Amino acid sequence: MLDFTIAKMKHQMWKRKLSLYVLNDTPIDEKxxxxxxxxxxxQWLYSTGLEKYKEMREINTLERVHKRLHQLTHTxxxxxKNNKMDIAKEGLHELSNxxxxxxxxxxxxxxxxxx
Numbered sequence: 001m002l003d004f005t006i007a008k009m010k011h012q013m014w015k016r017k018l019s020l021y022v023l024n025d026t027p028i029d030e031k032x033x034x035x036x037x038x039x040x041x042x043q044w045l046y047s048t049g050l051e052k053y054k055e056m057r058e059i060n061t062l063e064r065v066h067k068r069l070h071q072l073t074h075t076x077x078x079x080x081k082n083n084k085m086d087i088a089k090e091g092l093h094e095l096s097n098x099x100x101x102x103x104x105x106x107x108x109x110x111x112x113x114x115x
Contacts (some may be wrong), residue, residue, distance in 0.1 A: 004107070
């Protein structure tokens with residue numbers, strides 16, 4: 001079973017890595033940032049989560065929103081590489097909103113599992 005508190009913390013750390021990369025040129029593992037299957041949440045989602053919780057609508061919502069997050073991340077990384085810093089920073093703001101949505105979905109999933 002996923003420890004939802006740890007999952008949320010790891011997700012926040014992932015988001016911070018992206019922000020540090022965009023704002024401070026901190027080196028990153030681009031594959032982990034851009035691929036929805038290679039980040040830690042994606043690894044759990046695609047190895048266990050989707051199958052184990054397939055009857056819960058939140059897991060499908062999580063997958064959809066998680067993919068959207070990584071699609072935006074790919075755009076942000078491209079904007080950064082192309083020196084479109086203002087656009088990349090705007091993307092970080094949008095990404096923060098999507099990230100909050102993911103945390104909310106994880107909270108709801110955790111509540112429904114405990115019921």
